[in-house]
Amino acid sequence: MSKPSNILVIDDEQVIIDAIVKICSIENYSVDAALNVKTAIEKIAKNYYPIIICDIMMPDGDGFQILDELRKQNIDSALIMMTGYSTVENAVNSLYQGAVDFIPKPFTMDELLSSVFRANKYQKIKKKQEELSQHNFVHSILYVNCPAKYLRLGYSSWMMQESDGSVLIGVCDLLLKTIDSVIEIEFLEPENEIAQGVSCFTIKSGDERIHKILSPVSGRIIEVNQNLKLNANLIEKDPYFEGWIYRVIPDDIGYEIKHLIPCSSDRL
Amino acid sequence: MFKKIGFRLIFVVALTSLVIIGVFAYFNIKSQSNSLISEVERHANQLGETVISSTRFDMMLNQRDRIQQTINSIGTQPQIRDVRIINKVGEIIYSSNANNINKMVDKRAESCYACHAEDKPLEQISITERTRIFRVHPDSNRVIGIITPIYTEKSCWQADCHAHPKNQKVLGVLDVSISLAEVDKAIVIREWEIVIFAIVAIIAVGLLIAFFVRRWVSNPVNDLLNATQQVSQGNLNYAVKDLSNDEIGKLGDSFNNMTKKLSEARMQLFQSDKMASLGRLAAGVAHEINNPLTGVLTYSSFLLKRTKDNPEFQEDLGVIVRETLRSREIVKSLLDFARQSVPKKGIADINEIIDKSITVIEKQLSIKKIKIIKQWENNLPKITVDANQIQQVFINLFVNASDAISKEGGTITAVTKQISLSPFGVAQIKKASCPKRHSLIDNEFKIDGLPALKVKVVSNGNEGIVHLDPVYGKHRNHFDLGFNIDKNTKFVCPDCNSSIVEQDKLCPKCGAPVLSFEISGQGVYEVCSSENSDWEKWDFVDSAGLKEFIEVRISDTGCGISKDDLPRIFEPFFSTKGQKGTGLGLAVIWGIIDNHNGTINVESEEGKGTTFIIRLPFSQK
Numbered sequence: 001m002s003k004p005s006n007i008l009v010i011d012d013e014q015v016i017i018d019a020i021v022k023i024c025s026i027e028n029y030s031v032d033a034a035l036n037v038k039t040a041i042e043k044i045a046k047n048y049y050p051i052i053i054c055d056i057m058m059p060d061g062d063g064f065q066i067l068d069e070l071r072k073q074n075i076d077s078a079l080i081m082m083t084g085y086s087t088v089e090n091a092v093n094s095l096y097q098g099a100v101d102f103i104p105k106p107f108t109m110d111e112l113l114s115s116v117f118r119a120n121k122y123q124k125i126k127k128k129q130e131e132l133s134q135h136n137f138v139h140s141i142l143y144v145n146c147p148a149k150y151l152r153l154g155y156s157s158w159m160m161q162e163s164d165g166s167v168l169i170g171v172c173d174l175l176l177k178t179i180d181s182v183i184e185i186e187f188l189e190p191e192n193e194i195a196q197g198v199s200c201f202t203i204k205s206g207d208e209r210i211h212k213i214l215s216p217v218s219g220r221i222i223e224v225n226q227n228l229k230l231n232a233n234l235i236e237k238d239p240y241f242e243g244w245i246y247r248v249i250p251d252d253i254g255y256e257i258k259h260l261i262p263c264s265s266d267r268l
Numbered sequence: 269m270f271k272k273i274g275f276r277l278i279f280v281v282a283l284t285s286l287v288i289i290g291v292f293a294y295f296n297i298k299s300q301s302n303s304l305i306s307e308v309e310r311h312a313n314q315l316g317e318t319v320i321s322s323t324r325f326d327m328m329l330n331q332r333d334r335i336q337q338t339i340n341s342i343g344t345q346p347q348i349r350d351v352r353i354i355n356k357v358g359e360i361i362y363s364s365n366a367n368n369i370n371k372m373v374d375k376r377a378e379s380c381y382a383c384h385a386e387d388k389p390l391e392q393i394s395i396t397e398r399t400r401i402f403r404v405h406p407d408s409n410r411v412i413g414i415i416t417p418i419y420t421e422k423s424c425w426q427a428d429c430h431a432h433p434k435n436q437k438v439l440g441v442l443d444v445s446i447s448l449a450e451v452d453k454a455i456v457i458r459e460w461e462i463v464i465f466a467i468v469a470i471i472a473v474g475l476l477i478a479f480f481v482r483r484w485v486s487n488p489v490n491d492l493l494n495a496t497q498q499v500s501q502g503n504l505n506y507a508v509k510d511l512s513n514d515e516i517g518k519l520g521d522s523f524n525n526m527t528k529k530l531s532e533a534r535m536q537l538f539q540s541d542k543m544a545s546l547g548r549l550a551a552g553v554a555h556e557i558n559n560p561l562t563g564v565l566t567y568s569s570f571l572l573k574r575t576k577d578n579p580e581f582q583e584d585l586g587v588i589v590r591e592t593l594r595s596r597e598i599v600k601s602l603l604d605f606a607r608q609s610v611p612k613k614g615i616a617d618i619n620e621i622i623d624k625s626i627t628v629i630e631k632q633l634s635i636k637k638i639k640i641i642k643q644w645e646n647n648l649p650k651i652t653v654d655a656n657q658i659q660q661v662f663i664n665l666f667v668n669a670s671d672a673i674s675k676e677g678g679t680i681t682a683v684t685k686q687i688s689l690s691p692f693g694v695a696q697i698k699k700a701s702c703p704k705r706h707s708l709i710d711n712e713f714k715i716d717g718l719p720a721l722k723v724k725v726v727s728n729g730n731e732g733i734v735h736l737d738p739v740y741g742k743h744r745n746h747f748d749l750g751f752n753i754d755k756n757t758k759f760v761c762p763d764c765n766s767s768i769v770e771q772d773k774l775c776p777k778c779g780a781p782v783l784s785f786e787i788s789g790q791g792v793y794e795v796c797s798s799e800n801s802d803w804e805k806w807d808f809v810d811s812a813g814l815k816e817f818i819e820v821r822i823s824d825t826g827c828g829i830s831k832d833d834l835p836r837i838f839e840p841f842f843s844t845k846g847q848k849g850t851g852l853g854l855a856v857i858w859g860i861i862d863n864h865n866g867t868i869n870v871e872s873e874e875g876k877g878t879t880f881i882i883r884l885p886f887s888q889k
Contacts, residue, residue: 013562013563016559019562019563019566019570020566022566022567022570057555083555084554104558106558106562106566107566108566108569108589109565109566109569109570109572110569193656249614251614252613
């Protein structure tokens with residue numbers, strides 16, 4: 001207990017905890033663990049963990065309780081939700097309630113590490129922003145918020161409905177800032193169906209990490225941004241307009257919109 | 269035995285014919301014996317007249333021996349018991365029976381009474397009054413006696429002998445008695461004939477009625493009874509055979525129809541249940557297996573990273589990672605199957621979807637010499653469906669159909685049309701409010717997966733919540749309160765306590781108070797507050813009339829499905845294709861159609877072919 005841990009893992013399975021401890025130690029994170037919700041809440045109250053990795057289903061409660069606890073106690077830990085019961089509702093719900101990411105079990109080492117990497121970076125950006133605002137550097141911008149008319153899934157992807165009913169989807173700038181430079185984007189072809197809360201494209205970053213991006217809406221892809229295919233950097237230059245990813249015909253946008261966060265709330 | 273309809277009918281008919289034949293026989297015998305007697309009477313009368321006229325001349329001459337001789341010779345005839353002549357003072361002067369001569373007859377004897385009543389003078393009287401039927405001894409044969417008066421004539425009082433005065437009208441009487449033995453014998457024979465006829469007729473009528481009652485009533489009713497027993501024992505595939513075209517036949521037909529509908533409904537229910545439990549099982553398995561898989565995947569990918577310099581390990585670990593990723597996909601698809609993922613619905617044209625499905629398998633079908641006949645109803649409205657899932661349904665059905673068709677080829681017919689079905693039991697209440705506009709929909713409490721209507725119940729200081737079925741017509745209400753509901757019970761909104769009991773209206777079925785809910789934009793929904801009544805009314809939906817569906821029928825001329833297999837084809841893992849099939853095809857189809865609030869049914873005849881009938885509602889809401 002000489003040095004505070006960076007990560008708290010909450011899972012009722014020892015093997016998962018061991019695996020996460022092992023993997024995270026590669027990147028020099030120190031990991032603390034809790035086998036149930038009760039110990040987890042105790043640990044959260046005692047120590048501050050920048051990152052929390054949490055299973056949804058546990059014998060004495062669920063991951064959403066941890067999210068509630070963090071909100072109640074005003075702790076700004078970045079929470080990554082994981083579950084073997086990977087329904088779309090779980091993914092979307094946890095992101096709506098403030099989790100930074102959702103990884104379905106089983107996951108590979110790379111999937112976990114890229115998620116932890118982004119969460120870590122996210123924390124740093126948030127910290128920095130806080131510092132800046134304390135010092136009244138209001139005008140220095142670390143990332144660009146998405147436009148007011150947009151809706152976002154957690155902080156990762158956005159959607160914007162156009163007048164013809166089709167929907168554009170893309171990646172939030174904050175997420176792009178949490179990954180190293182974008183090297184390559186792997187798209188799905190048009191006519192493919194995508195579902196809300198399920199990964200719909202991957203971004204390969206400069207540090208060779210692969211980042212899976214969850215789709216904000218369900219629907220059928222009718223167009224892929226050709227400019228982005230030619231020039232992946234466009235996404236970083238203009239993530240909200242020129243850097244859109246897909247144009248989609250949504251299936252049930254009226255229902256799905258309830259789990260998305262309106263970007264106008266970012267401006268308050 | 270008397271409890272049987274057939275026996276009762278026979279009994280009633282036999283009794284009726286017994287009465288009819290009995291009455292008929294009685295009057296018949298009576299009239300026959302009457303006519304026989306009157307014949308004998310006429311005959312005896314004639315005989316009397318004959319005797320008088322044949323002895324007239326002798327009487328005139330007063331030749332008594334000759335008169336006696338004539339009477340004797342007549343008296344020897346076998347039927348004639350006695351012929352006698354009685355004079356005016358009652359003395360027998362001639363008789364075929366010599367012992368009786370000179371004996372006196374009592375005027376007040378019954379045989380004389382008709383003429384000598386109350387000392388009236390003898391007058392001309394009718395033949396019936398002169399006739400009497402009597403028995404000499406109680407056990408001897410009947411005898412008919414007829415008295416013929418011998419009237420005075422001009423020649424009598426003008427004769428020389430002047431034996432009779434002029435004013436004496438009747439000089440004496442001739443009494444002829446004839447035995448009725450022969451007549452009685454004939455009557456008895458007639459009586460026996462009629463009794464035998466009656467018995468034969470009654471037996472014949474009884475047998476005839478029994479035969480037809482058995483054929484038209486007993487047998488079909490027994491068949492029906494047997495069928496109801498079969499159904500009550502759970503055999504819903506039992507059908508009444510050899511139906512006649514009368515009322516009982518129609519009853520049997522409607523019974524068959526009912527069991528068919530019942531069996532379909534049970535199948536849908538069973539399937540829902542099975543899919544739900546399979547879903548829970550798969551989800552549970554997925555969750556349990558995902559944890560150990562996470563261990564394998566993380567450790568192996570971790571090792572893969574750490575052994576970058578060791579190509580031998582790299583290759584082996586690569587296999588482990590690759591295969592674990594494959595397992596991950598398998599588990600995911602199992603979950604997808606169980607959940608049948610939420611349909612991604614959009615507006616689509618069913619004809620177009622079927623056309624697309626046909627394009628996918630056209631080649632395969634033409635190789636098997638299978639012709640596809642399309643009978644589209646044009647201008648079908650577009651409906652909200654997951655086009656991909658529905659296409660999967662049709663491709664699957666076409667593949668099944670082509671598998672069922674033999675090498676010689678055949679046809680697959682796809683028919684689409686628009687149909688209307690009643691909304692009762694289908695329409696769902698999605699918004700309901702109290703008079704003060706508080707929502708009465710309880711999202712926490714679901715009945716068959718749909719949020720229920722909630723009502724607060726206050727009775728004798730106790731409080732509880734009643735949950736009502738949101739599906740109009742299903743009535744699976746939850747009344748599990750710890751106290752009784754009586755006349756003083758109040759039904760109120762849980763938020764504002766305003767009453768939701770309808771004023772001045774009682775349930776037309778049981779007289780209990782009626783609860784009324786405002787359904788925003790869709791009128792008022794009324795339901796009986798009693799647990800035991802199933803009365804409910806939603807005018808808005810009723811007046812909207814029938815619910816519209818698109819019906820698709822896919823028929824093939826293949827080998828058909830056997831009766832034993834038919835109820836099981838939608839079961840997961842049921843397959844007749846052996847190793848070739850997974851047994852999930854039709855189960856998945858069923859799930860997809862169910863997710864679209866539709867229904868799927870099958871009709872099949874072994875050796876002739878199979879028809880799948882899919883109904884999809886116009887609106888998914």
